[in-house]
Amino acid sequence: MSNFTTGVAELDSLLGNALSEGTLLLIAGCLGSGKTTLASSICYWNALKGRKCLYISLQEDKDKLFRNVRNLGMDFKELEDKNLLRFIKLPLMISKESIIDTFSRILKDTITSFNPNVLVIDSITPILKVIGNDIEARATLQNTLIEFSKLINGLTVLIHEVEGGGDGLGDVGFVSDVVIFTSCKVVNNLVLRSMEIRKSRGSPTRIAKIGFAIEEGEGIRVFLPPLLKEIPAPDYTKPHKHPCKSLDRKIGSIYPGELIFILHPTLAYIDYILAYITLIAIIYRGRVLVISYIIPPQHMIYGIRRGFERITAGVSITEELLSNYVRIEGLNPSAYLPEESMYEVLKLLREYNPDLIVFIGTPPLGITSTITEADYKDLTMNIILYLKKLRIATLIIDDHDVELVKSLSDIYIKVKSTSRSKVFRVPRVLVEVVRRGEAPYTVTLKDFILCAKDVRKTLKSVKESITK
Ligand SMILES: Nc1ncnc2c1ncn2[C@@H]1O[C@H](COP(=O)(O)OP(=O)(O)OP(=O)(O)O)[C@@H](O)[C@H]1O
Ligand SMILES: [Mg+2]
Incomplete structure (x- = not known):
């Protein structure tokens, strides 16, 4: 017979x-913290597979529980x-x-007559x-519990x-084969639930x-981090050239x-950056996923x-064409828990399967102040390494210098100045680029103007994909 299910696929695995x-x-x-919900899920999904479940409650009324799990x-x-x-609701015996006698007698009778495969006692x-x-x-209680499980x-x-960190599990924890500890705390006014697999006999778990x-309507939804042991390397066999000489020579x-981190304090040229990425996507027929927290x-x-029209000197892009190459999503950081937000990113990745992913703000929440917390650092690192493993080029654009992202990046780009030049009346752009292991250099406005010229030429040759 196969193993019992928890009703949560990720937890089962x-x-x-x-x-x-x-x-x-x-x-x-x-x-x-969700104990009854998890136990109900175990009871329900096994029963649905034909494994009978006996639910003994010492706390909740039948009507209440049935109504709640229905929701x-x-x-x-x-x-x-x-x-x-x-x-079966057992009266609270004092x-x-x-107590143990009555408890074990009622249970034994029911077990013998109903013959369940799953027994839930909520709670001991x-x-x-x-x-x-x-x-x-x-000791008698322990023996009784072991006896039931054999029966x-x-x-x-x-x-x-149990209160707090659950260190008071005592002898019950000792006799159990598997211990799952559930807890919750409030973060950003949202309830952050977590479960810990404290003990799991016969199965190695890394997470x-x-x-x-x-x-x-859905029950338990878990946010599993894509933990990796290794630090994956980019695929150096497949270079993607820039569609222009000036940037290709410099960047x-x-x-x-690869991970590219753009530190851009004002986000002033974000339109151009995104338009340039869109152009690359159209030229190479790749898919870009943009996730913005800002x-x-x-x-x-x-x-x-707008940026597209300016770079291409008048070629406009329809929303339909744009949606063929670029998927744009906004995640409001205040509406998500960090784990949940990461889960949303993974979901979008699976759905869209992009070649390049752009984050405006640093994942999982985009808010730099929260990134300082060790937990979120882990999540950020996890997402970045996971994307590396999937061989998806990643661009993180942030208005704050996030040390972690900077240190993980293959290319670090710093947009330095946004002031207008008094002579030319155009914004003075100074971009510092550092590729890991190489000397830093500067990309100037002239490089971008030259790039736009090249792009227009390249675009002519792929014109059929652009509708005026
Ligand atoms: N239908 C529902 N939709 C959304 N959230 C729900 C729903 N039902 C329960 N919850 C959430 O789950 C929380 C507790 O779930 P549960 O009863 O499983 O916890 P518990 O650990 O058994 O609690 P207790 O210690 O009171 O027995 C509730 O406080 C509520 O926030
Ligand atoms: Mg409960």
């Missing part, structure tokens, strides 16, 4: 073979009608002497509270409420902590998987069209 028959799984965590996309009622799920905390520090009672020879899920959200070819998509579309 992390747990590997850990949830096999005879496993005792402990879900521990603080108040409202999360799990229909307990339907499975109950099909005799795949049974819910007598220390009778009230029982543990009643027996307190009575060593003998605790069903399936998956036994225990829920235990111990993952962020997740509980979504209306040099771009290789798939500028709204509509504004970028307007900017690209």
Whole structure:
């Protein structure tokens, strides 16, 4: 028989073979951290596959739980009608002497008559509270739990409420084969949930902590970081030349998987940068994904069209043509958790499969002040390395100098001045370029003007792809 599922594909793959028959799984965590939701998901998705689930509740009422899980996309009622799920609410027993006896008698009777493959006890905390520090009672409880898990020879899920970091798991944690610790904290006024795989007998896991959200109608959604052991190298066999001599001579070819960081304090020439990228995409027939944490998509579309007309001296680009080569997305940093925001990036990557990705602001949130937190640094590094591995050229344009991105970049470009020249009445652009391992040099306005001339010539030869 295959392993038991948690109902969350990513979590299943992390747990590997850990949830096999005879496993005792402990879900521990603080108040409202998602223990019941995870246990319900395990109960539901296994029952749906024909593995009967017995849900013993010492806390929640049937109606309430059924209503709540329904909102999360799990229909307990339907499975109950099909005799795949049974819910029993146990009264809170307070007598220390009778509690374990009564508990184990009711459970044994139900297990024998219903014959479940999955048993959920939500939660064992009230029982543990009643027996307190009575060593003998605790030992009896442990034995009883182990006995249940043998009796069903399936998956036994225990829920235990613990405060803070969950170091008080004690003996229950000790007898469990797998321990998942759920927690939540508030970040940027949003609830950041995470689960930690504290222990997982029989399955090696490299990732111990993952962020997740509980979504209306959807249930648990996890944000898995694409952790890599290696630092992948760009693909040096496939150089992409610039469509103009001046920039190609100075900046040099771009290789798939390279990271280019543009520090641009005012973002004043962002229209030109994006328009130039669009041109490259059209010329090479590549796909560009632009993710902005700062500028709204509509504004970028307007900017690209304007910049395009100026570079090409009058060739306009239709929105339709633009959308063939460039996908523009805006992510409002205040609406996402860092993990969630990273997840959105991964989702867009899968959907669009770009050759080049442009971030306006540094991922995962674009807000430099939050990047200083160690957690987000990990996420930023993860995204960058993952893109390298996928051999996607990455351009990060930020108005702040992000040390981490700078140190990971293959090409570091600093737009230095935005003041207008008194003589020529045009903006004075001074761009400093450093390619890793090479001496820095400066690209001037003249280089860009020469580039635009070249681009116009190149464009003529690919004119059929441009509609006037
Ligand atoms: N239908 C829903 N849609 C969105 N979020 C939900 C939904 N149902 C529950 N949640 C979120 O999940 C949180 C708690 O879930 P859950 O009941 O699984 O936690 P718990 O750890 O079992 O809590 P407790 O300690 O109270 O037993 C709720 O506080 C709520 O924020
Ligand atoms: Mg609960």
